[in-house]
Amino acid sequence: xxxxxxxxxxxxxxxxxxxxxxxxxxxxxxxxxxxxxxxxxxxxxxxxxxxxxxxxxxxxxxxxxxxxxxxxxxxxxxxxxxxxxxxxxxxxxxxxxxxxxxxxxxxxxxxxxxxxxxxxxxxxxxxxxxxxxxxxxxxxxxxxxxxxxxxxxxxxxxxxxxxxxxxxxxxxxxxxxxxxxxxxxxxxxxxxxxxxxxxxxxxxxxxxxxx
Amino acid sequence: xxxxxxxxxxxxxxxxxxxxxxxxxxxxxxxxxxxxxxxxxxxxxxxxxxxxxxxxxxxxxxxxxxxxxxxxxxxxxxxxxxxxxxxxxxxxxxxxxxxxxxxxxxxxxxxxxxxxxxxxxxxxxxxxxxxxxxxxxxxxxxxxxxxxxxxxxxxxxxxxxxxxxxxxxxxxxxxxxxxxxxxxxxxxxxxxxxxxxxxxxxxxxxxxxxxxxxxxxxxxxxxxxxxxxxxxxxxxxxxxxxxxxxxxxxxx
Numbered sequence: 001x002x003x004x005x006x007x008x009x010x011x012x013x014x015x016x017x018x019x020x021x022x023x024x025x026x027x028x029x030x031x032x033x034x035x036x037x038x039x040x041x042x043x044x045x046x047x048x049x050x051x052x053x054x055x056x057x058x059x060x061x062x063x064x065x066x067x068x069x070x071x072x073x074x075x076x077x078x079x080x081x082x083x084x085x086x087x088x089x090x091x092x093x094x095x096x097x098x099x100x101x102x103x104x105x106x107x108x109x110x111x112x113x114x115x116x117x118x119x120x121x122x123x124x125x126x127x128x129x130x131x132x133x134x135x136x137x138x139x140x141x142x143x144x145x146x147x148x149x150x151x152x153x154x155x156x157x158x159x160x161x162x163x164x165x166x167x168x169x170x171x172x173x174x175x176x177x178x179x180x181x182x183x184x185x186x187x188x189x190x191x192x193x194x195x196x197x198x199x200x201x202x203x204x205x206x207x208x209x210x211x
Numbered sequence: 212x213x214x215x216x217x218x219x220x221x222x223x224x225x226x227x228x229x230x231x232x233x234x235x236x237x238x239x240x241x242x243x244x245x246x247x248x249x250x251x252x253x254x255x256x257x258x259x260x261x262x263x264x265x266x267x268x269x270x271x272x273x274x275x276x277x278x279x280x281x282x283x284x285x286x287x288x289x290x291x292x293x294x295x296x297x298x299x300x301x302x303x304x305x306x307x308x309x310x311x312x313x314x315x316x317x318x319x320x321x322x323x324x325x326x327x328x329x330x331x332x333x334x335x336x337x338x339x340x341x342x343x344x345x346x347x348x349x350x351x352x353x354x355x356x357x358x359x360x361x362x363x364x365x366x367x368x369x370x371x372x373x374x375x376x377x378x379x380x381x382x383x384x385x386x387x388x389x390x391x392x393x394x395x396x397x398x399x400x401x402x403x404x405x406x407x408x409x410x411x412x413x414x415x416x417x418x419x420x421x422x423x424x425x426x427x428x429x430x431x432x433x434x435x436x437x438x439x440x441x442x443x444x445x446x447x448x449x450x451x452x453x454x455x456x457x458x459x460x461x462x463x
Contacts (some may be wrong), residue, residue, distance in 0.1 A: 127407045
């Protein structure tokens with residue numbers, strides 16, 4: 001199995017690849033984990049991980065301007081229905097639109113928009129940074145074998161407001177209930193960072209490999 | 212509910228830990244990767260490396276340490292010390308750091324905060340402020356390990372750091388650092404109450420109660436501690452069990 005992490009110039013993806021390698025190792029699977037910058041390699045992959053750090057606009061702008069990236073991704077995800085895992089801004093890019101930094105369109109795979117987290121409780125800080133518990137909304141195999149506490153590491157100021165709750169796979173509480181993970185058919189994404197969420201994070205990556 | 216973060220900090224010099232865990236079972240007491248790995252397994256919410264290497268020639272050693280740590284620790288890793296340029300930040304992030312803490316360079320040139328936050332995202336830019344009490348409810352920013360005054364008010368500078376795009380503030384009390392008499396609660400409270408980004412309390416922790424006070428009274432989102440962990444006085448688990456018993460919400 002070839003698992004490719006798409007490097008489109010968004011931040012540090014080394015920790016993502018290390019975590020996926022660890023997950024594959026734990027499963028005893030001979031998965032080939034690779035970081036790809038050449039979008040033509042997307043079609044040669046079995047699974048894709050789309051990371052994303054920084055602002056939505058910056059990530060979207062870079063991705064849309066990478067020649068062939070959108071076509072290759074659409075072919076992989078929409079036509080071939082192969083599995084993709086978006087992390088943080090990578091997940092937010094699945095939406096129709098993100099308002100951060102003046103705004104930019106998204107991939108439009110999951111209906112909804114990415115908006116700033118609305119905080120009225122002055123004791124709460126932004127970014128929402130640190131470990132928070134998730135509430136699983138869709139009892140999917142991707143959440144199998146997690147520890148009872150279900151803590152994951154978050155760092156974000158914007159959140160994915162989906163048009164329908166059906167696509168919310170998990171939520172977390174930060175004043176209000178906000179999206180922690182989305183799912184639609186072969187498309188999965190988490191607002192939290194599995195690669196920084198210790199054992200629980202590695203488990204989700206293992207489940208993604210097994211998906 | 213978002214948990215309060217407990218962050219052990221390791222001082223690293225020329226790729227070796229100079230103030231580290233004094234555990235008997237360590238094969239090599241000076242290996243930062245091994246120590247970080249112990250913290251990773253024992254429930255640290257993040258790990259922090261402070262590089263106190265004086266010369267630039269040894270930066271590659273630090274990058275190598277960061278690289279090896281990132282391979283075995285799946286919690287956020289913050290690296291600080293001697294960060295001067297956007298390129299320094301980039302090198303650390305590429306090596307596997309999740310956040311980079313900037314101190315003197317950010318004070319000399321706040322545009323560095325802006326530039327790096329735009330380039331890499333606020334989430335990875337930590338501005339470290341060393342504060343010294345200089346009057347009633349007044350603290351002044353110091354640089355060069357607390358030796359030089361920057362003639363800047365801590366609150367004003369913290370606000371500037373926030374508006375420039377810092378993701379959080381690592382606030383160290385120079386008066387309290389090393390005293391084991393507790394965090395400077397007034398300082399922590401003043402800065403935390405006036406900022407919208409998280410504040411990490413640092414400097415002075417000696418007991419479990421100090422940690423609780425930094426969070427409950429000081430309003431810190433996270434606490435950084437060095438010696439209480441290094442000398443095996445308390446384990447991270449003990450700290451968290453105590454905080455939990457005091458109704459502070461932590462990840463156990």
